[in-house]
Amino acid sequence: MKNEKHIIQHFELSPQAKAGIVIVNMEDQEVEEHDVSKPHRDNHCQLMVAVKGEFRLNIDFEIIEFTAPALICVFPEAVHYVSEVKDQKGWLISFDPSLINKEVLQLLENKFNNPFLLHQESVFFQQIIILFDLMEKVQLRDTNSYIQKSVNSLLNALLSLIAGELVANLPAEKGKENRSITIKENFIKLSKEHFKVWKQPAKYASALSISVSHLNDTVKSLTGSPVSAHIQEASIMEAKRLLYFTEQTVKEIAYEVGYNEPVYFGKLFKKITKLTPLEFRKKFRDQDYPSPH
Numbered sequence: 001m002k003n004e005k006h007i008i009q010h011f012e013l014s015p016q017a018k019a020g021i022v023i024v025n026m027e028d029q030e031v032e033e034h035d036v037s038k039p040h041r042d043n044h045c046q047l048m049v050a051v052k053g054e055f056r057l058n059i060d061f062e063i064i065e066f067t068a069p070a071l072i073c074v075f076p077e078a079v080h081y082v083s084e085v086k087d088q089k090g091w092l093i094s095f096d097p098s099l100i101n102k103e104v105l106q107l108l109e110n111k112f113n114n115p116f117l118l119h120q121e122s123v124f125f126q127q128i129i130i131l132f133d134l135m136e137k138v139q140l141r142d143t144n145s146y147i148q149k150s151v152n153s154l155l156n157a158l159l160s161l162i163a164g165e166l167v168a169n170l171p172a173e174k175g176k177e178n179r180s181i182t183i184k185e186n187f188i189k190l191s192k193e194h195f196k197v198w199k200q201p202a203k204y205a206s207a208l209s210i211s212v213s214h215l216n217d218t219v220k221s222l223t224g225s226p227v228s229a230h231i232q233e234a235s236i237m238e239a240k241r242l243l244y245f246t247e248q249t250v251k252e253i254a255y256e257v258g259y260n261e262p263v264y265f266g267k268l269f270k271k272i273t274k275l276t277p278l279e280f281r282k283k284f285r286d287q288d289y290p291s292p293h
Helices: 102-111 123-141 149-166 173-192 203-205 212-223 227-245 250-256 260-271 275-290
Strands: 021-025 045-059 061-066 070-074 080-095
Touching: 021 123, 021 149, 045 123, 061 070, 061 227, 070 149, 070 212, 080 123, 102 149, 102 173, 123 149, 173 212, 173 227, 203 227, 212 227, 227 250, 227 275, 250 260, 250 275, 260 275
Parallel strands: none
Antiparallel strands: 021 080, 045 061, 045 070, 045 080
């Protein structure tokens, strides 16, 4: 399968991209092809519905294999690539996250597990196919300034529908438990946004208007790890991406992810990954994955 032509498309969105949304039918042979078999990262989201086909992807060093039908979502900054694909059919939408309802986007980031497997006979599957197809047809018209506003509204409708399905499949959350989950999810969101400069749990507790002990107890009870570990893991994940995807030195990457002492960074990296930064770069570039250059 590795020698087969990749039809899954990748787009770099720019301010000139129409409404920040690009919709591609994976069967469209006329669309200009972009090589997604090499690792890359984006500043936009990508949502794919696979109606047919077999897929093998890598998202942030995790191999994801599945057979359609399924939904896949890649969020901004994740390093990803397609290693194998066969008999694909479906759609891929690239969109600027600023266009999406914030509550819906946060729910997707917290609850969306790749892949989200679908049942062809379900009403939900039929509804999302209708919306994907309608968005493609509407975008192709492009006859006036309101067309892209319509596409934007349809995209928000699609993502809200997906969010609703995710929530419907979650265990019932009530009272204190629901509050704890909200605290944990808001903390995780903040840690992804501020890990470079907020290294102390007190910063997050202050932002969430709760005590440090309450934040730590809540996060640890739900995840098994203390707040400090999550902050470190967010930093190390970004470091892994930079080691893999850039030519920056270990010292430069340490500074980039918020550590002014490269020696401490190296020890922390090895503690979490069991590899030194250079061992990680060599292993994942030279052995398991194609070179990104």
